[in-house]
Amino acid sequence: MSLPQLSAPFLTDAGLETxxxxxxxxxxxCFSAITLVDAGHREEALLDYYRAFLDLAEAHGLGFILESPTWRASPDWAGPLGLSMESLAERxxxxxxxxxxxxxxxxxxISMILSGCIGPRGDGYRPDATMSAEDAKAYHQWQIDIFADEEVDLVTGMTINTVAEATGIVHAARAAGLPAVISFTVETDGNLPDGTALGQAIAATDEATGAHPAYYMINCAHPDHFAATLDEGADWMERIGGLRCNASRCSHAELDEAEELDAGDAADLARQHAALVEAHPRLHVLGGCCGTDLAHVRAIAEAVHG
Structure with missing residues (x-):
C-alpha cells in the first residue's frame, strides 16, 4: 500500500511503557507492554490509552499511527515473562x-495506519545482543510473520541500536511482504550506542537493503541529543520521516538508573519540535517516547499543527 504518512502529517502515541x-x-x-494484552481490565486500559490519542489526532485533523504494544514481545522475552512461545504468539x-x-x-x-512494533533483541540502550544481519533476520522473522498474518500496514523497528539488526529486520519485513520503518536510538552525542553516526547508519542500512525502508525515525532521545547533527543538505536527511523523543535530557545510562519519572518540560519539548519540523519539513510523524504521555504529544501537536 502507499503510506500516507510519507506526504501528510501524522501523530502517534507516547511513552506507553513509562x-x-x-x-x-x-x-x-521486563518493561513489556505485551503484558497488558490480557483480555481483561489491563487490556481495556490499554485501549483507552490509544483512544485518547486518536481523539487528539482527530481534533487536529491529523492521521494517526497505531503502534502495537509489542516492542518487547519477541522470542527471547518469552522466558523472562513467564510465557510459553504459544502464549507469546497469541498475545x-x-x-x-x-x-x-x-x-x-x-x-x-482521519487516516489510521497500523504498525507492528519490533524492538531490539536485547537492551535498546546497549548493543549487547550483537548479531549478524542474517541472524537478526532469522530472529525477528518469527514476530514479523505473525504481524503479516494480521492486518498490519507496516513493521516498525523501534529503538534499534545497530545497523546489522536494522538490516535483519528490514530483510524479514521484505520476506513477509511488508513495508518497513527503522527508528534508531542515539546517545547524547547524536550517535548510535555503538558509536556509529546516525547518517552513516541510515546510509549503511539503505545500502544493505536496497533502500527498502519506507523511511527512518529517531526515538528514545531528547532533541538536544541529536538536533545539531541533522544536516538538511545531507542525502540521508531526506530519509528521516519522524521523531519519537524522550521528555528527559538524561542519558540512557541515567534513565536506566532512575527510580522516578523525568517528565521534562512539555512546552519546551513542543517548541523544539516546531523548530525541527520547520527546519526539516519531511518530519511528518510525531509522537513521544520515554517520559512522555498524552500531554506531551498534545503540546507537540498544538505547537506544530495548532
Missing part, C-alpha cells in the same frame, strides 16, 4: 487484532 508504569501505576514485567496476534478493531470502532474522519 506512562503505564509511572503515571498509571501498572506493573510491567502478539491479539495485540494487532485489538488495534485493528479500534480503527472501525468509531467513524473517524
Amino acid at each position: 506512562d503505564f508504569l509511572f503515571n498509571k501505576g501498572y506493573d510491567l514485567p 502478539n496476534h491479539r495485540a494487532i487484532r485489538i488495534l485493528d478493531e479500534l480503527r472501525t470502532e468509531k467513524d473517524r474522519a
Whole structure:
C-alpha cells in the first residue's frame, strides 16, 4: 500500500511503557507492554490509552499511527515473562487484532495506519545482543510473520541500536511482504550506542537493503541529543520521516538508573519540535517516547499543527 504518512502529517502515541508504569501505576514485567494484552481490565486500559490519542489526532485533523504494544514481545522475552512461545504468539496476534478493531470502532474522519512494533533483541540502550544481519533476520522473522498474518500496514523497528539488526529486520519485513520503518536510538552525542553516526547508519542500512525502508525515525532521545547533527543538505536527511523523543535530557545510562519519572518540560519539548519540523519539513510523524504521555504529544501537536 502507499503510506500516507510519507506526504501528510501524522501523530502517534507516547511513552506507553513509562506512562503505564509511572503515571498509571501498572506493573510491567521486563518493561513489556505485551503484558497488558490480557483480555481483561489491563487490556481495556490499554485501549483507552490509544483512544485518547486518536481523539487528539482527530481534533487536529491529523492521521494517526497505531503502534502495537509489542516492542518487547519477541522470542527471547518469552522466558523472562513467564510465557510459553504459544502464549507469546497469541498475545502478539491479539495485540494487532485489538488495534485493528479500534480503527472501525468509531467513524473517524482521519487516516489510521497500523504498525507492528519490533524492538531490539536485547537492551535498546546497549548493543549487547550483537548479531549478524542474517541472524537478526532469522530472529525477528518469527514476530514479523505473525504481524503479516494480521492486518498490519507496516513493521516498525523501534529503538534499534545497530545497523546489522536494522538490516535483519528490514530483510524479514521484505520476506513477509511488508513495508518497513527503522527508528534508531542515539546517545547524547547524536550517535548510535555503538558509536556509529546516525547518517552513516541510515546510509549503511539503505545500502544493505536496497533502500527498502519506507523511511527512518529517531526515538528514545531528547532533541538536544541529536538536533545539531541533522544536516538538511545531507542525502540521508531526506530519509528521516519522524521523531519519537524522550521528555528527559538524561542519558540512557541515567534513565536506566532512575527510580522516578523525568517528565521534562512539555512546552519546551513542543517548541523544539516546531523548530525541527520547520527546519526539516519531511518530519511528518510525531509522537513521544520515554517520559512522555498524552500531554506531551498534545503540546507537540498544538505547537506544530495548532
